[in-house]
Amino acid sequence: MNIILLSGGSGKRLWPLSNDIRSKQFLRLFKGKDDSYESMIQRVYRQLNNIGIQTNVTIATSKNQVSAIYAQLGEQVSISAEPCRKNTFPAIALAAAYLVDVKHVKRSETVVVCPVDPLVDSDYFRALIALEYQADKGEANIVLMGIVPTYPSQKYGYIVPESTKKLSGVKEFKEKPSEEVAKEYIEQGALWNGGVFAFKISYILDKAKELLNYKGYQDLYDRYSSLPDISIDYAVVEKEPKIQVMKFGGQWKDIGTWNTLSEAMNEPILGKGIMNETCSGVSIINEMDVPILAMGLHDVVISASAEGILVSDKEQSSYIKPYVEDIDQQVRFAEKSWGSFRVIDVEEASMTLKVTLNKGHSMNYHSHKNRDEIWVVVSGEGQTILDGDQKKVKTGDIITMKAGCKHTVVATKELKMIEVQIGKDISNSDKIKHNLGAEILKKL
DSSP: OEEEEEOOOOOGGGTTTOOSSSOGGGOOOEEOTTSOEEOHHHHHHHHHHTSSSOOEEEEEEEGGGHHHHHHHHOTTSEEEEESSOOOHHHHHHHHHHHHHHTSOOOTTSEEEEEESOEEEOHHHHHHHHHHHHHHHHTSSSEEEEEEOOSSOOSSSOEEEESSSSSEEEEEEEEOOOOHHHHHHHHHTTOEEEEEEEEEEHHHHHHHHHHHHOOOOHHHHHHTGGGSOOOOHHHHTGGGOSSEEEEEEOSOEEEOOSHHHHHHHOSSSEESSEEEOTTOBSOEEEEOSSSOEEEOSOBSEEEEEETTEEEEEETTGGGGOHHHHHTOOOOOOEEEETTEEEEEEEEETTEEEEEEEEOTTOBOOOEEESSOEEEEEEEEOEEEEEETTEEEEEETTOEEEEOTTOOEEEEESSOEEEEEEEESSOOSGGGEEEOOOOHHHHHHO
């Protein structure tokens, strides 16, 4: 069973915990079986691997999220990475081309495409199997999953089926409506369009040839920035006459806002938080190392991270996006395949970070033109390389690098460091990468 998981969004509706690098699907907010916390992407990936049949899962994501996916799922996971963010049609076409040209999946095979962020149970995955089976039969070019609505939502488009049967043709599609219009749609038997569908790989690649001048994976990748920014719904689905919809009435909840996320959380407080007995319906999600105290509040979400603090009525939290888009702020926390970093302090000519390097991982060998750096090893062991010279480092050591010094560090044990950057121009554009000689790599 071939599955493409769409995982490229920025998740601005879950600010301040989410950002362009750590989108909503990477937030570890759900308690797993062993009482540890897992993210949306970890949860869905685990569920897919537990459905009892062989699954070939490829994650379609943006280039700047690849490292976070490797950190959470391991480096064995299959990823189709967009060089830059586009809409769903280019992303799915690129992923389908990746399956054929890189993973050598046959064009005649069927693929199921689904988002990574709904909260679902085993019924949903059995429905995905049924969706694949129906698409494989070839009665329709596309088979959609239509979600039975649980309320008149304004967040989704609607699919109007031709009949009330579980499997039906599609009469028409409706754009995201007002609440009143959504009620009318539901009375007519309309279903939510949850962005879940199945088709043969050859079908979507033929559409890519027609609409994107597709000639192969590498060509599509190289031209990606010039491709039209278009959704698969608009480009393909709504124009396809040979289409079916399969009704799904099981658990399906889009965890896209603080309101819906708080409903799905196992407990009302994550992190340091206190609320008195006069509170009701309050959720506290705190990544800071300081406590949050809530008193006399009702139906409120409080979320705090290094990037900001949100205090909002739960219903109003759904409308956060335009306000967050006006906030121009540097990313202050990111989880990477090699570890993580957290910005502790920013001043006019300095920035202080806490960096964690996983065992066996290292930074790029690089230098900076406009800033000096100082590393203070808080815990762990490793080896630094400064202008080609190697030196072992341990807890308590201080390493100083002037501007222009080529440097990296390799963690022989998990390494935690405080990094102080000093200079008038502190930015990512100041970083110059260098090749680390093969003779040095052999010694590490």
